[in-house]
Amino acid sequence: MISHSPVSRLAKLGLSVFLVGVLGACASGSSAPRPAELGANPALLGVRTAWTTPVGKVDFPLSVHTTPTTVTLASSEGVVTSLDARTGAVLWRNNVGAPIAAGVGSDGQYAAVVTRNNELVTMAGERELWRSRLASQVFTAPLVAGQRVFVLGADRVVSAFDAVSGKKLWVNQRPGEALVLRQAGVLMAVNNTLVVGLAGRLVGLNPLNGTVIWDAPVATPRGTNDIERLVDLVAGVSRAANVVCVRAFQTAAACVNTDRGSVIWKQAASGAVGLHGDEQQVFGVEDDGKLLAWKLTGGTEVWRSERLRYRQLTAPLVLGRSVVTGDATGLLHFMSRVDGTPLTRLTTDGSAIAATPAVAGTTLVAVTRNGTVFGFQPE
Template identity: 45%
Template sequence: MPTAFSFKTCATAASALLLAACAGGSAPALPELPPFSTTLAVRQAWAVHLPAGTSALPPSASGDTVTVAATDGTVIAIDALSGQERWHTRLGTALLAGTGSDGGTAAVVSAGNELIALEDGHVRWRQRLGARTYTAPLVAHGRVFVQTGDRTVSAWDASDGHRLWSKARPPDALMLGKPGVLAMAGDMLVAGVGGRLAGLSPADGGVRWEASVATPRGTDDVDRLVDLTGRISVQDHVVCARAYAA
């Protein structure tokens, strides 16, 4: 497991440096930072304004379409090049987690644990989930994938909403109410909550591999808390992830 070995080696080295710094009598002198000049000019191409008093949820970008939702139930599809709205709808219910979209079907999750699929701004179907989700849905390969807070991953047919499969994973003793990982890596569905990642078959949910990004340490559940932070990065067949360890 080269990736796990590299992670453990880096963690050990960081701990050794931290102990050495704490044991020293004086703070080490830090070198001056080299001159830095920007090499890429960035300008705002367009902006979309959400209703006042709401919060934006994590958007989804697919092809030339950006889909964004707000906590009040507003969902907007935007042309990525021009910033013009393609459609705009208000679901009339509070939303959680964020949006998932493949450019055609968009999916959101309500505060009432309802998975809602939309097409051209119209509700295509709704399905009740068994637990709350903090992770944005993923729309890919004609399916809508959802990961709930109890680490259950499920797949739903994007066209009519019938459930294709559901895979329950062992829950952790203590978990944070924050987004996990749900992404495609080639033909692999990568899902994770806490400090663990799993590669699943999008077709049937079969587990192809599972890995721990961080190892719990400590004497109680709080000390042993580990949690994935941020999004994963995929390059060829390599998945890069980071985790917080108490």
């Protein structure tokens, strides 16, 4: 989720709308650093725009669900859309009747979103199956897996529902700080474990009953006020087999062995968006736009690039020989995964890239805040 200020990502439970608006206004201004000059496009990769499809504006922490043939996403006003990844043609649409706060989660059969009035809505294609009122706000897309829908609330309550009937199956509740991030957190399946970011900890839960299997401390709250103590884990996770690497908000990047629930390595890092990587390296974007690469084994820094500084970048995507990230002006930057040098860049509609770029088969998918979905393919 792109934000013009780290402060505008924060929310007090119960007071989020007013607090975010006031703090965001105070933090913005003409004193912001000037984005790095890009120079000529090196155009070292051949990539073309294959299709574009309008879906409606996006002003929430969007998660784009892809399969090799489909792209499923949602707009702020409440329309969930599934597209053909090869052509951009609309396969189905479903209007849930309320603005959306989090989504989309899907397993290819069922899809789920959470509305701004705290309703979890689950559908099978364009047919709504059920909806359930939640106790708190949600900023993280639901996880749909194993005929279940899992939800991570802003109050750090994890809930599980039957995907077909909507019956609540279990709840896991842990104490947390009063201040939370108004952006998506970590909620994923790793083999037979539900892996969740709860404050500064990565926790493995039994998906059948919600009991804790392991608990790995990634970052420890410090400081004397709520902002200084905020260490939430943010969406955008790098996974290689049983190793999951995550970012703690403006504190650290770390990798965890999910078989044992142990932290393999941890490095100080000041970013606010997630990570991505492969079997050799993990890539991340710092708040000031530096792009970093760490070794998967050991966490040693491999390289850093300052060519995209202050461009308000999305979390990265590793794709072929590139690391791809979007910026606040609607550009997609392809940087070499070897040393961070530019390979090419693509334009969209001039509004900010709204979510981490995603891949569906051979199509690179980017979504803008103005609500245009772009499908790019190699030439």
